[in-house]
Amino acid sequence: MGYAQLVIGPAGSGKSTYCSSLYQHCETTRRTIHVVNLDPAAENFDYPVAMDIRELISLDDVMEELGLGPNGGLMYCMEHLEENLDDWLEEELENYLDDDYLVFDCPGQIELFTHVPVLRNFVEHLKRKNFNVCAVYLLDSQFMTDVTKYISGCMASLSAMIQLELPHVNILSKMDLVANKKDVEEYLNPEARVLLSALNQHMAPQFAKLNKALAELVDDYSMVSFIPLDLRKESSIQYVLSYIDNCIQYGEDADVKIKDFDPEDD
Template sequence: MGYAQLVIGPAGSGKSTYCSSLYQHCETIRRTIHIVNLDPAAEHFDYPVAMDIRELISLDDVMEELGLGPNGGLMYCMEHLEENLDDWLTEELDNYLDDDYLVFDCPGQIELYSHVPVLRNFVEHLKRKNFNVCAVYLLDSQFMTDITKFVSGCLASLSAMVQLELPHVNILSKMDLVSNKKDIEDFLDPEPRFLLSELNQHMAPQFAKLNKALIELVNDYSMVSFIPLDLRKEKSIQYVLSQIDNSIQYGEDADVKIKDFDPEDDDE
């Protein structure tokens, strides 16, 4: 049985930085993970790349040869990956053991997680290779200081959850850049009535019924719970990793206990 994280989220949400910090944390605690680059446009890495989509296809080559722009070129690359997925994954995964832990650093184009089937098919291939997979959705914490942005972020995450049909962990990244954490605390695990009240105050009266329907949708799918991640704190990284491990049943046979993490705890 293998284990995998699919690290997704909007462009600029900190996916590659998360992967790098996770690798460093696991190296410190002497735990082996392998980071896989699924972004054909990536150029620089702060972590060792175990598998790289650019060995199969590169965005620069596609743009030059086909005259496509960045977005069209990336979609072409991902479709090419989908067409060659079985051969590529089989060849690459032969280098790893059955119990290896892979972290896939994905592109930031939101359509890949909402309505384009490439990543969904990718996940199905991983499952057929006997991998337990979790979607790790990163959202920039600075995006959460406004109720309308919060609801938008929730709906984007919900769209990815419905499309991929995976255990799903929502993470608020870049907490170290938030100057006033009280602005964030209200949105970490809010009550639906609080969300509706805030949304109604920001929207015109004619949107009241729509606001109610949106908040009910978010609440029904348990999408109002986010885990804050401060990469300066080892305990924060450890807590996030423990939640992800639990969702994919990693280390169930190991007698490991992880102390609860308090997001307000400033100690290292």
């Protein structure tokens, strides 16, 4: 049984920084993880790359040879990966043991994990290779400055959850850049009545019914909640990692335990 994190989220949400910090944390705690680059447009890494999609296809080559733009070129690269998944994974994964832990650093184009099947098919291939997979969705905490941006983030996250059908962990990244932590605390586990009141204050009256439906969707089904991540604090990284480990049943024999995490703790 293998284990994997699929690190997704909008461009600029801190996915590569998260992967780098996670690798450094695991290196410090003498735990082994392997970070895989799935972004054909990536250039520099702050972590050792265990597997690299650019060895199969790169965005620069596609743009030059086919005359495509960045977005069209990326879609071509990911479709090419999809067509060659079996051979690529068979070749790359043969170097890893059954209990290895892989972290996939994905591109930031939102359509890849909201309404096209590329990453979903990639996940299905991993499952057939006997991997337990968790989607880790990063959202920049600096965008959580008002309720409308929060709802937009929730909808994107929900779309990814529906598309991928995986255990799903939502993370508010870049908490170290938030001046006042209380500004985002109310969005970690929101209540429908609070969301509805805030939405009605920010939006025109004709959106009242839509606001009510969105607030109830977030609250009633408990589908969206966020974990704050402050990369300056080892306790924050460890908490997030333990939470994800629990989702994919990593270290079950070790009886993984999760305690409440206070973002104000060191």
